[in-house]
Amino acid sequence: MALITKTLPAFACALAVNAACAAAPATAPNVAAHQPQIDKIVSEISPQRIEATIRRLVGFHTRHTMSDTESDTVGIGAARRWIKSEFEKCNAANGGRLQVAFDSHVAPVSRRISRPTEIVNVVATLPGTQPASADRIYVVSGHYDSRNTDVMDEKGYAPGANDDASGTAAVMEMACVMSKYKFDATIVFMTVAAEEQGLLGSAHWAEQAKQKNMNIAGMFTNDIIGSSRDEHGKADDRQVRLFAEGIPVEKDMSDAVRSLILTGGENDTISRQLARHVKEQGERYVKGFKVSVIQRRDRYLRGGDHMPFLERGYAALRFTEPAEDFNHQHQNVRTENGVTIGDLPEYNDYSYIAKVARVNAAALATLALAPASPQKVQMRTAQLENDSSLVWQANSEPDLAGYRVVWRETTAADWQGSKWVGNVTEAKIPLSKDNYFFGVQAVDKDGNASPATYPMPLK
Missing domain, CATH: 3.40.630.10 (Zn peptidases)
Structure with a gap:
């Protein structure tokens, strides 16, 4: 099953509030490559x-x-x-x-x-x-x-x-x-x-x-x-x-x-x-x-x-x-x-x-x-907004490259889209948390990705 990667709207990384995009490296590890x-x-x-x-x-x-x-x-x-x-x-x-x-x-x-x-x-x-x-x-x-x-x-x-x-x-x-x-x-x-x-x-x-x-x-x-x-x-x-x-x-x-x-x-x-x-x-x-x-x-x-x-x-x-x-x-x-x-x-x-x-x-x-699945993944829910803001605890592995956020529609069984956000501990995605399910994966430098962690509400 190949993950269907849907790119975010072009304006997303231009938003000042999207610090995760600014922190992301120019090239992400290739998680689809064979080891x-x-x-x-x-x-x-x-x-x-x-x-x-x-x-x-x-x-x-x-x-x-x-x-x-x-x-x-x-x-x-x-x-x-x-x-x-x-x-x-x-x-x-x-x-x-x-x-x-x-x-x-x-x-x-x-x-x-x-x-x-x-x-x-x-x-x-x-x-x-x-x-x-x-x-x-x-x-x-x-x-x-x-x-x-x-x-x-x-x-x-x-x-x-x-x-x-x-x-x-x-x-x-x-x-x-x-x-x-x-x-x-x-x-x-x-x-x-x-x-x-x-x-x-x-x-x-x-x-x-x-x-x-x-x-x-x-x-x-x-x-x-x-x-x-x-x-x-x-x-x-x-x-x-x-x-x-x-x-x-x-x-x-x-x-x-x-x-x-x-x-x-x-x-x-x-x-x-x-x-x-x-x-x-x-x-x-x-x-x-x-x-x-x-x-x-x-x-x-x-x-x-x-x-x-x-x-x-x-x-x-x-x-x-x-x-x-x-x-x-x-x-x-x-x-x-x-x-x-x-x-x-x-x-x-x-x-x-x-x-x-x-x-x-x-x-x-x-x-x-792969690295361990990220811990303490949470979705910010303190205010009404159409974006989705996630935070998580940093992994400890020395070969960690960073994280990617994955998502799918609420009626889908498998992940449909993804966004590499870099070695950060928070990210804002311009998709509504009301309309999608999200997860966060840890990725090492060779492209090995962990299973996703589901975010719990953070008020």
Whole structure:
């Protein structure tokens, strides 16, 4: 999705009150240019390696959360040790920048846990290299556990090739490719357990992050990204669904949410802003592929590992294939009336998974190279005027070039116009705040732009 840049009226910068225009440099960084490092990352994502990883995961017979942990060939214990060893191999080959570890806790008996069970996430962290950005963290996950029709069946064959060896393989491939490169901010590649038993692995990690006051600036989960065919056999390998929550579910409405609603900003939550960034960057770097933003938290009757992050106030998104075939999810492998049912690797499209992984990688790379989204962005509302005056807090990154203001009509989903305003902390735009939605992006000297921040009213 290319941003449609509409120029401001020619008289705008001639106005004495428009100090932002006077401060703007003659040439702005080219935010539409491809970054060579990101092009390399995208080109290195391999469908062949993804397929090999998925078939290896399927080979563990079952990865049910309560399955065998002692065997070296069967069960979730063997699977998690193998995943960790693969991360470590990539780390050794790529200069030792990844920090690979198990993240473990014991889940008590609950509706889908019949006995106290150790839940183990496998986490590979690529630390940021810019001190001003290293504590800003982006998380990408897939869940490596699998299930049958009976969610408590811990011994039956549960290949889980699509749900969710596909997401797990994508995350592992991204980690192995992206750990060759350096980024300003930190990226966490995580394969989580016990998604099928109630999102237990991701909830534990997200809660620990919240307690440690970690700066999680964005989270993606990849869950069921394996097939490009629907239940009727119709193929669509040119798009992926990206689920993005609007107004967060809260028992008591926070002041921030109340301000969003009062100003009509229901479509400008941090998750929706993150989704706009993913769509723009994913479609820029993966030509001919569409990121279809679905403006809801998740599908009906379903959930994913982004939800514990949303519940703790983080921006989080879910990638899922365009049309699911439910014969190949949550089903015992069998044949009925000549139809094979079950989540088997032959029903995956490995080139399609690679495309989704490339979108993830491009979005993560641009986020981790760009400055943080501007903070304390506000719209002046103390007087009646037909212009829009915005103020914000200065970023701290040493490679910051400045800021640009973006806008769209109130009925539009994506940004339609933009104005480079330079390295300033306020700008006046000759468009009415009553008629447009605005945002402010931070841009570095290479043209990497942050997700936009929605302005809150300043009286």
